[in-house]
Amino acid sequence: MVAVRIIPCLDVRDGRVVKGVRFRNHREMGNIVDLAARYRDEGADELVFYDITASPQKRSVDTEWIARVAKAIDIPFCVAGGIRDVTTARAVLHAGADKISVNSPALERPELIGELAAEFGSQCVVAGIDSIREGDQFRVRQYTGDPDNMVDPRRNTFEWVSEVQRLGAGEIVLNCMDSDGVRSGFDIDQLRRVRAICRVPLIASGGAGAPEHFLEVFRQADVDGALAATVFHSGLIAIPDLKAWLGKSGIVTRSKSPEAA
């Protein structure tokens, strides 16, 4: 049986890991390779590196640090931020990333997802979706890495979830913006509704503040993985403790220490 995945997300700005609250006030969290190696040793199942400056500045991700991460760790990792064509995606994958996540550029030009899937296979292509509640609707947001340049692409979240799957995305990371950074739990209602129309792996993002939130999202929204940043970076939640506790609660995790072999 496939284990659920616990995924620390490392927001990268100018080659350093940072973390903000509700996408603002970014604070430095440390060196990329050191943090990546620490999470690998603690039993993280996968890492996501999100270059938060790449998309708003219309530049693509720097591959130098990707190669350093690939040399250092032996768990899968995904790179997001500013990947807007096959050439850039190839450079990121050849540098050693296992997956590429596209968000704003896919909203600019949805066929990008199909081009990437045709070239590298769906298993490499993750659709990142930033979603916000508007009354009784859920809507997608674009360029969320820079609040001053954020765009409303006039798309309904559920329609976009269906479309990215049809285009060939092999995984969806749904970032629920209303709960992001406030540590009051994942948006279970929204994730359940997306789960119902999502046949590919679904990763929950935004809102993790306590171990109970992870149990809740796996039990109630049936997601395949949960992504978080602050609670891991700050040491508020230790990954080995979280996985052991989830395991006792009946959730299948890759619980044995990766150091044990």
Next chain:
Amino acid sequence: MLVSIVVIDTGGANLASVVHAVHRLGAECSLTSRAERIRSGSRVILPGVGSAGTAMAALREAGLVEVIRSLTQPVLGICLGLQLLYERSEEGDTECLELIPGTVSKLEVPDRLRLPHMGWNQLHWTVPQDPLARGVDADDWYYFVHSFAAPTEHAIATCEHGRPFAAIVRKDNFSACQFHPEKSASAGTRILANFLESQP
């Protein structure tokens, strides 16, 4: 450790990771699509990400189909590299290397399971005395990413997602993993080390 590990350059995307993993084990390793370099490797790794059709077209264009078929040293296929060892793949109805009898087919999963089969899963060792199994724990986890899979005949370890499929296969000097040993933390490193230490 051992010398002249060769990783066949199939043009796929996870090649750097395989090379890094071999380096972490302290072995020399080169990435090449040149026939004479591949023939002279003491161990050969056939990686691959992407589709069966694209990968076979790349091998044909590089003139490597017969080269790979005629190798007598230990060979390890990884992920798509496992699938290419079979007679054919239903992915794009592709003729493959025909080193192992059987057809690779798409995983069919019930509603509660997802495709691709993406994430960490465990093995059932059917041939636990195989050299690749040395030092592994029965409950170790390995990282899988795939939608197509090979039948369980010739498997020395199987995995299950919707149906049982080959997780590790062996036929003569050819072995292969459906999971990514280079991305499976210490458990995967053990498998790679066992391969590098295997006897011709």
